[in-house]
Amino acid sequence: MATVSYANDHTPYQQHPRNLLPIATPDSAGFSCTDNTRPNEAATRILSNQMLETMDTEIGNLLVKSGLATMNRAGRLQ
Numbered sequence: 001m002a003t004v005s006y007a008n009d010h011t012p013y014q015q016h017p018r019n020l021l022p023i024a025t026p027d028s029a030g031f032s033c034t035d036n037t038r039p040n041e042a043a044t045r046i047l048s049n050q051m052l053e054t055m056d057t058e059i060g061n062l063l064v065k066s067g068l069a070t071m072n073r074a075g076r077l078q
Helices: 038-065
Strands: none
Touching: none
8 A cells, every 4th residue: 555645735835847847837836825915925825726736647657667657749748
């Protein structure tokens, strides 16, 4: 048995490695979202979405490396 835990996205929001994000992801370099104020709302949403995308990528990598799934030519799990 193996247990893998992933936390929800939460503050502090942070940039993740670009190689874990889809190519069309907005550039978040320089975003500083230390709170959820109105001026930071758009930046916070972008970073939150990126945190979820990288978590999805890593779960996919785990499934492939453990042999529970494979990637097709389009890069999608099967």
